[in-house]
Amino acid sequence: DIQMTQSPSSLSASVGDRVTIPCRASQSITIYLNWYQQKPGKAPKLLIYAASNLQSGVPSRFSGSGSGTDFTLTISSLQPEDFATYYCQQSYSAPWTFGQGTKVEIK
Amino acid sequence: EVQLVESGGGLVQPGGSLRLSCAASGFTFNSYAMSWVRQAPGKGLEWVSAVSGSGVSTYYADSVKGRFTISRDNSKNTLHLQMNSLRAEDTALYYCAKDKGYCSGVSCLIAHYWGQGTLVTVSS
Numbered sequence: 531d532i533q534m535t536q537s538p539s540s541l542s543a544s545v546g547d548r549v550t551i552p553c554r555a556s557q558s559i560t561i562y563l564n565w566y567q568q569k570p571g572k573a574p575k576l577l578i579y580a581a582s583n584l585q586s587g588v589p590s591r592f593s594g595s596g597s598g599t600d601f602t603l604t605i606s607s608l609q610p611e612d613f614a615t616y617y618c619q620q621s622y623s624a625p626w627t628f629g630q631g632t633k634v635e636i637k
Numbered sequence: 638e639v640q641l642v643e644s645g646g647g648l649v650q651p652g653g654s655l656r657l658s659c660a661a662s663g664f665t666f667n668s669y670a671m672s673w674v675r676q677a678p679g680k681g682l683e684w685v686s687a688v689s690g691s692g693v694s695t696y697y698a699d700s701v702k703g704r705f706t707i708s709r710d711n712s713k714n715t716l717h718l719q720m721n722s723l724r725a726e727d728t729a730l731y732y733c734a735k736d737k738g739y740c741s742g743v744s745c746l747i748a749h750y751w752g753q754g755t756l757v758t759v760s761s
Binding site: 531533562564566568572574575579580585617619621622624625626627628629630631 | 672674681682683684687696697698699727732737739743745746747748749750751752753754
């Protein structure tokens with residue numbers, strides 16, 4: 531099985547900050563990496579698919595990059611509504627594993 | 638508008654069984670793979686199982702293989718998860734999710750839309 535690692539598990543940032551969230555796969559997954567945002571008590575929401583494709587309706591301050599084993603989710607200017615937990619997920623092969631999540635907290 | 642509504646969760650004793658359902662609307666159900674993803678209280682997301690649009694191909698996480706069975710009724714736009722031999726570690730909120738359809742079949746599963754989840758608690 532492909533292991534997905536997200537570190538750190540949490541980070542603190544201020545409104546307006548540029549935030550980068552890394553994700554690493556245990557083997558190459560080419561571009562098959564997706565990012566989800568989850569707020570407390572809510573279902574996850576798809577943000578980015580296939581490494582860098584912005585899901586329709588998602589603000590352009592979110593972007594994704596990377597290929598192979600190393601990927602990054604970037605929030606160019608953090609907004610109050612962006613404080614949440616972010617998960618990466620590989621869709622290269624079954625089982626389609628998730629990372630442990632990175633919680634973005636208010637500094 | 639895509640809607641996914643899960644039902645069937647509840648409290649069950651260890652070793653017991655439960656059948657979850659997900660009623661889908663707003664899209665051509667048989668054209669998309671579907672998944673179940675769970676989240677234990679205070680924990681992260683765990684993909685559990687997936688089924689192709691036709692229902693022919695099914696996939697399971699190792700943690701549930703042999704105990705859970707995914708199925709779909711395309712005539713009723715409904716997804717099911719039959720859960721047997723339940724354990725305390727199966728306690729979680731179970732989400733139904735629709736694939737984005739970016740690739741053919743289930744070759745690259747992307748959870749595009751999610752339901753609100755149904756809670757399964759396994760405890761004596």
